[in-house]
Amino acid sequence: MTFFGFIKEGLKAGFSGGILFWVWMLFLLFLIAVTGWNYTAQITEGMVITGMSDQVSWGFYIANFAFFVGIAAAAVLLVVPAYIFHRKDVKAVVLIGEGLAVAAVVVAMGFVAVDIGRIDRAWHVIPFLGKFNFPSSMLAWDIVVLNGYLFLNLLIPMYILWNHYNGREPDIRKYFALVVLAMFWAISIHTVTAFLFSSNISRPFWHTAILAPRFIASAFVAGPALMIIVLQVLRKFTDYPIKQSIIDMLALIMAISMQISLYFVGAELFTDFYNETEHAASMHYLFLGLDGFDNLKIWIWSAVVLNVTALILLMFHKTRKNMFTLNIACVLGFIGIWIEKGMGLVVTGFIPTPLGEIFEYSPTLKELGVSVGIYAMGCLVFTILAKAAIAIEMGQTGVYKKSQAVENVL
Amino acid sequence: MDDKEKKSLQESKDETNLPSPDLARRHFLKKLGLAGATGVAAGSGVSYAATQASGSSFMDAMGDFFQDHYTRMDDEEMQDALDRIKRKAKRKFGVDISCEDIKPMPDTYFGYALNLSKCRGYRECVAGCVKENNQGRDSQVQYIRVLEMNEGDHNLEHSNHYFDQDFVPTEGKWYLPVQCQQCDNAPCVKACPVEATWKDDDGIVVIDYSWCIGCRMCMAACPYWARHFNWTEPQIPVEELNPVTNYIGNRPRPKGVVEKCHFCTQRTRKGRQPACMEACPTGARVFGNLLDPNSEIRYILENKTVYRLKEELGTEPKFWYFTDEARART
Numbered sequence: 001m002t003f004f005g006f007i008k009e010g011l012k013a014g015f016s017g018g019i020l021f022w023v024w025m026l027f028l029l030f031l032i033a034v035t036g037w038n039y040t041a042q043i044t045e046g047m048v049i050t051g052m053s054d055q056v057s058w059g060f061y062i063a064n065f066a067f068f069v070g071i072a073a074a075a076v077l078l079v080v081p082a083y084i085f086h087r088k089d090v091k092a093v094v095l096i097g098e099g100l101a102v103a104a105v106v107v108a109m110g111f112v113a114v115d116i117g118r119i120d121r122a123w124h125v126i127p128f129l130g131k132f133n134f135p136s137s138m139l140a141w142d143i144v145v146l147n148g149y150l151f152l153n154l155l156i157p158m159y160i161l162w163n164h165y166n167g168r169e170p171d172i173r174k175y176f177a178l179v180v181l182a183m184f185w186a187i188s189i190h191t192v193t194a195f196l197f198s199s200n201i202s203r204p205f206w207h208t209a210i211l212a213p214r215f216i217a218s219a220f221v222a223g224p225a226l227m228i229i230v231l232q233v234l235r236k237f238t239d240y241p242i243k244q245s246i247i248d249m250l251a252l253i254m255a256i257s258m259q260i261s262l263y264f265v266g267a268e269l270f271t272d273f274y275n276e277t278e279h280a281a282s283m284h285y286l287f288l289g290l291d292g293f294d295n296l297k298i299w300i301w302s303a304v305v306l307n308v309t310a311l312i313l314l315m316f317h318k319t320r321k322n323m324f325t326l327n328i329a330c331v332l333g334f335i336g337i338w339i340e341k342g343m344g345l346v347v348t349g350f351i352p353t354p355l356g357e358i359f360e361y362s363p364t365l366k367e368l369g370v371s372v373g374i375y376a377m378g379c380l381v382f383t384i385l386a387k388a389a390i391a392i393e394m395g396q397t398g399v400y401k402k403s404q405a406v407e408n409v410l
Numbered sequence: 411m412d413d414k415e416k417k418s419l420q421e422s423k424d425e426t427n428l429p430s431p432d433l434a435r436r437h438f439l440k441k442l443g444l445a446g447a448t449g450v451a452a453g454s455g456v457s458y459a460a461t462q463a464s465g466s467s468f469m470d471a472m473g474d475f476f477q478d479h480y481t482r483m484d485d486e487e488m489q490d491a492l493d494r495i496k497r498k499a500k501r502k503f504g505v506d507i508s509c510e511d512i513k514p515m516p517d518t519y520f521g522y523a524l525n526l527s528k529c530r531g532y533r534e535c536v537a538g539c540v541k542e543n544n545q546g547r548d549s550q551v552q553y554i555r556v557l558e559m560n561e562g563d564h565n566l567e568h569s570n571h572y573f574d575q576d577f578v579p580t581e582g583k584w585y586l587p588v589q590c591q592q593c594d595n596a597p598c599v600k601a602c603p604v605e606a607t608w609k610d611d612d613g614i615v616v617i618d619y620s621w622c623i624g625c626r627m628c629m630a631a632c633p634y635w636a637r638h639f640n641w642t643e644p645q646i647p648v649e650e651l652n653p654v655t656n657y658i659g660n661r662p663r664p665k666g667v668v669e670k671c672h673f674c675t676q677r678t679r680k681g682r683q684p685a686c687m688e689a690c691p692t693g694a695r696v697f698g699n700l701l702d703p704n705s706e707i708r709y710i711l712e713n714k715t716v717y718r719l720k721e722e723l724g725t726e727p728k729f730w731y732f733t734d735e736a737r738a739r740t
Contacts, residue, residue, distance in 0.1 A: 046642035046665040047624075048549070054638050057629045117624015117639065117666030120475060124604040124623050131479045131605045131621070139603035139627050201597060201723050202633035281567060354720075355555060355588060355635045356566030 001166045001398055009398060010161070013391030014384035020237075024383070028376040035373020038366045039114060047117060050367040055359035056350040060367050061115035063342035064374070067222070068108040069193045070215060070341065072149065074223020075101035076186035077253055078246075083179050089243040093231065095160065095393065099385035100230060101153045101186075105146055107378035114370050138196045145189045152182045161392045167399035190215050203349045205282035208271075214264045215341070220257035221310075222337040224250040225330035230382075232327070240390045251326055255314035258333060262307060265340070285358065286348045293351075295360045300344050306336030467501070470494045479605070480618040480658065488657070491620065495661050499653075502662070503646065507653040509661050512679045514612035520673055520728065521613070521700040522684075523710045524587060527734035528694035531556055531578035531585035538689025539589075542674060543660040544652050546644030553638065553671035554589040554686060589686070590615060590636035590671035591719065591727030598628035598637060607668075613700070613728055614673045616658045622667040629668060633720050634727075640665045673697070700728075 042049050052059045078097035081087040113119060124130035125143055134140040156178055163170035194212035201207055228250050235242050269287070272280035284290050286300050310333035312319075319325040352358045363371075391397050473494050478487060492509045499507045536554045545551040557569040561582045569586070579585065592615050599608055599615060606622040609615050629637045643665040655661035656676035663669055674684035678697070682688075687695040698707035710716065714732040721727075 046640070048642040050641075052641070054629070054635075057626045057639060115625070117626070117668075118622065118664075121604075121621070121623045124479075124606075124621060131482075133603050133605045136600045137603040137627070138601065139625060143603065196627075197630075199601075200631050201725075202631055278565065278567065349630075352567055353635045354566075354633050355557065355571070356569050357571050357635075 003162070006162055006165050006398065009165070009401075010388035010392065011384070013397060014388040017387070025380070028380045028383075031376035032373040032380070035114075035370050035376070038369035039373075041366060042114070042370060043119070049364060050370075051362050051364045053359060053361065055353050055357060056347060056361035058115070058346055058350070059361050060343070060363040060371060061111045063346040064371065065108050065111040065115070066193055066197075066215075066346060067338055067342045068104045068111070068378070069146070070190055070219030070337075071223050071226060072101045072104035072108060072153075073186045073190040073216070073219050074227070075104075075153065076183050077220060077224060077250065078227070079179060079183055079186070081249060083176070084183075087249070089245045090249065092393075093242060093246055095157050095389045096231070096234065096386060097227060098153045098157045099382055099389060100227060102150060102385060103378040103382035105150045105153070106381050107374055109146060109150075110374040110377055111371070114374065138192065138199050141192045142189075142196055145185065145192050149182070149185050149189045152178060152185060156182060157389065161389060165392050165398035187216065190219055197345070197349065200349075202354050203282075204279035205349045206345075208268070210264055210268065214261065214268075217257050217261040217264055218337045218341050221254055221261055221307075221333050222341075224254040224257070225334040225337075228254075228326065228330050229334075232323075234386065234390070238387075238390050240394060247326075248321070251314060251320050251329075254330070254333065255311070255320060258307065258311045258314060261337070262311060265304075281352050281356075282348050285351050286344060290352070291358055293358045293360055295362065296344065296348060296351075299339050303336045303339035303344060306332045307340065310336060467497075470497060474620065477620050479621050481608075492657060495655075495657070499651075499662050503648050503651055505648060505651050505653055507651070507655055507662070509655045509657060510676075511657045512659070512675060514610055514614075515679055515681070517699075517701055518611075519613040519700045520592070520678060521698065521707045521711070521730070522592075522673070522728065523696040523707055523714075523716065523730045523732055525692075525694040525696070525734065526584060526586065526731055528692040529556075529585040529587060530692055531558060531573065531575055531580075531583075532691065533575040534689040534691055535587055535686035535695065538685040539671070539674075541650060542652055542677075542685035544644070544646055544655070544662050545669075546640060546642070547647065547650075548645040549640065549642050551638050551640065551644065551669065553636070553669075554587050555635070557586040557588060558583050559586050560584075586731070587686075588634055588636070588719065589729070590673075591634050591725065591729040592671075592673065594726035594728065595724055597631040597633065597725065601627045601631040603627065610658075612679070614675060614678075615670075616672055616675065617667075617669060618658065619661075619663045619667045619669065624666040624668065626668065633723050633725060637668050637670045639668050 038049075050059065050061075075097040078090055078094050082091040082094040113122070116122060125132055125140070127134070132140055134144065156175060159175055160170050191212045194215040197203070197206040198208060198211040228247055231242050231247060231250075234240055268283070272283040276284070281290060285293065286296050288294075289297050310329040313325050313329035314320050314333075319329070347361050351360065395401075473490060477483070477491055483491065488511050492511065495509045496507055499505055499509075533556050536552050536556060539545070539553050540547070540551075543553065545553070555571060556575075557566065557571060558573040558578075558580070559566075559569050561584060573580070573583075592609075592613055594609070594613075596607075596609060596615050603625060604621060604623055607615060607617045607628055624639065626639055629639060640663060644663060646662065651662075652660060654676060656679070659672050659675035674682075674686075678684055684697055687697045696706050696710055698705035700707060700711075702708065710732055711730065715735065716730040716732040718727045718730055
């Protein structure tokens with residue numbers, strides 16, 4: 001049982017499946033090709049093909065980046081119950097959660113990559129070779145924490161799977177410290193991402209202490225929402241045992257997090273509107289429009305409706321337990337948080353500009369074209385990792401496969 | 411073989427006897443380039459694709475790709491960089507430009523003051539700046555933005571950014587030009603992940619356009635909306651190109667990088683006025699050396715009622731605004 005064999009068999013499991021699997025993979029590859037096409041246009045013509053401007057200099061790409069860092073951080077919601085509270089049911093799906101974290105980090109990094117004006121100069125961030133402005137720059141911190149988190153979420157599952165592949169249980173004492181590190185690291189990736197925005201004294205809308213707590217709370221809504229959907233998909237398409245108690249736990253976490261998240265939104269609204277100062281201009285623009293400009297109003301109010309509806313469905317035992325209503329809550333909550341945190345937060349910070357100008361933004365078709373393949377890459381990464389992990393966990397590879405072959409002969 | 415070539419040859423022979431980390435880094439980079447040809451080809455392929463529309467040869471693209479940070483380049487590397495810039499301008503515009511690397515003058519710390527009693531909103535400063543600094547015309551990159559403010563009102567949100575300068579000054583309005591404030595405590599400098607922007611010795615916050623990765627973190631951080639991005643390749647009409655350029659100033663820039671007012675380093679580091687001051691017909695602009703006690707800027711700071719924009723943010727701008735109204739005295 002070599003490490004090379006482990007990788008080979010894992011990839012083989014990741015890339016095998018029936019007709020539905022291949023249709024799915026081809027669809028994802030198609031979307032990635034769409035991204036390749038549009039990104040080539042962006043490289044040759046410049047970022048003018050997007051809807052961004054000097055006034056709104058970050059848009060759809062960075063909105064998605066912020067959102068998916070949150071999804072990645074939410075993996076901690078499976079890690080803590082599994083390793084600290086010794087929930088055996090959750091332990092069975094921790095690897096799935098970590099696979100989702102890896103996919104989410106890949107998506108987040110993908111969105112940063114397409115947002116960089118000169119991607120050919122990306123090596124400038126490498127310490128020693130380039131010039132890395134650590135610890136001053138929050139972006140430098142983000143590079144460190146995201147890569148670290150990716151590394152941890154590949155290392156720990158691989159260690160566990162490698163042991164299972166060889167038919168033995170991993171020694172928890174060997175990697176428990178890393179698991180605890182990953183728990184704190186999960187919070188740090190989303191805190192640093194929040195600091196990327198809240199560190200800017202030029203943007204009163206972002207420059208609030210509550211931004212990092214808001215990020216965590218909303219991530220703990222959107223993350224579990226996605227996890228609940230994904231776990232049901234795995235239940236449908238694989239024989240991997242996924243206990244209902246896991247979903248119950250995630251739904252409860254989601255309910256509490258949504259309450260906290262909406263409470264934070266309420267606190268922000270009170271602070272800005274009770275005695276409205278110039279610093280509240282962005283909030284005013286977002287919720288009420290400003291000087292006749294109100295592109296985002298319909299978006300933010302939709303997000304409010306979606307989130308409140310999701311909360312109501314989650315708050316009541318009957319609707320939280322019922323899978324149909326729970327799924328609705330997950331979809332509504334996921335979209336609601338995406339709007340509120342993604343577009344609602346990133347774009348609004350730029351309106352009005354520090355010189356008081358209102359210049360609106362909406363993504364162009366090409367910008368969306370660049371984005372679809374990044375989502376697809378995340379789906380692709382997760383599909384392969386999940387299939388590989390499940391195959392190894394269910395004893396379809398390695399030691400067990402060999403013993404099965406022996407049994408078949410006998 | 412001249413002295414420079416001899417020195418270069420000696421250095422390449424002395425690779426195992428490197429005296430400084432900078433030299434080690436540079437030689438390592440060169441080795442990496444030779445060794446990692448495939449990876450390089452991919453990177454420079456992207457670089458080439460990106461620069462294809464803007465008239466760069468493959469070899470120059472390779473040179474651009476490996477270029478080190480401004481503060482780490484030695485004279486030889488800087489000369490290579492300057493030559494590449496000149497060749498690129500020739501390919502792209504058909505114009506022979508000069509490109510120097512002009513260092514700050516000693517005992518100099520620049521400051522700027524603007525007389526709001528004199529500004530009429532002509533926007534001559536904007537036009538002069540655009541011409542002097544080779545900014546993109548189609549993309550309308552403008553380092554200076556003149557705001558038309560309401561009398562008695564300092565609220566920037568009530569300003570008009572798009573007034574027609576053919577009809578100024580308008581009754582009941584005053585005019586506020588804003589450009590990079592060259593802050594002592596600049597949020598943009600702190601925010602840049604690759605240190606592509608920094609405060610130079612003469613107080614000017616400069617940008618190495620060949621190092622900037624275009625992440626636009628600095629643009630989010632700037633409280634004065636002073637930094638601008640090249641969303642597309644800057645379009646400069648050939649007859650309007652200013653051929654006298656400085657590396658850390660007005661040399662033609664590529665797309666995908668941030669730029670801003672740099673107090674016309676190509677002029678001010680040679681003792682001249684910035685283009686905006688020269689262009690202004692009313693004499694509203696006063697630029698000078700804060701370390702010179704006899705300078706006009708010092709006189710204004712000591713005798714006029716000056717204020718700075720968004721002072722409460724702690725950025726310590728080097729740009730002051732004042733009026734001709736008599737200073738209140740007890």
